[in-house]
Amino acid sequence: MAPAAAGPLRRALAPLVVLAFLLVAAEAWTGEIRGHVVCDVCGDAAIGPEDHVLEGAEVAVLCITRSGEVINYQAFTNSKGLYTVAETMPESDRWESCLARPISSFHQHCTRRGDTHSGVKFTYSKPSGNSHTVKTFLYKPTNAPLYCS
Numbered sequence: 001m002a003p004a005a006a007g008p009l010r011r012a013l014a015p016l017v018v019l020a021f022l023l024v025a026a027e028a029w030t031g032e033i034r035g036h037v038v039c040d041v042c043g044d045a046a047i048g049p050e051d052h053v054l055e056g057a058e059v060a061v062l063c064i065t066r067s068g069e070v071i072n073y074q075a076f077t078n079s080k081g082l083y084t085v086a087e088t089m090p091e092s093d094r095w096e097s098c099l100a101r102p103i104s105s106f107h108q109h110c111t112r113r114g115d116t117h118s119g120v121k122f123t124y125s126k127p128s129g130n131s132h133t134v135k136t137f138l139y140k141p142t143n144a145p146l147y148c149s
Helices: 003-026
Strands: 028-039 058-065 070-076 082-090 095-104 120-123 131-133 137-140
Touching: 028 058, 028 095, 058 082, 070 082, 095 137
Parallel strands: 028 131, 028 137
Antiparallel strands: 028 082, 058 070, 058 095, 095 120
């Protein structure tokens, strides 16, 4: 093809390329899972004024997609004790069910898991662009302070 003919052909194909991109993007699905990790200072399983968020705590999130694929995510809490896992994928492969569980806390005084169960299993039925919030995971100190008695 002559170089002079390439310009009009390129201009004619440009709208088709944009349309193809929009069709692919329209079929994409985005999901988000978030939650908090807190130090339950008194070990009473109730979040109160004595408790504080845990920065750097590790959480694992395992999801099964509609196509049967198992995807494992690792997240760490930020300075507000919040962890987030997000993914964009084809709608046909979106998350169907997930399990979130605490892995570890690196806080020197709050390293024992406070929950009696090790994780939270849930069905992910949120539409694209929405998030699912998991219950707060608790860690507790080896010895509670005297004021907790």
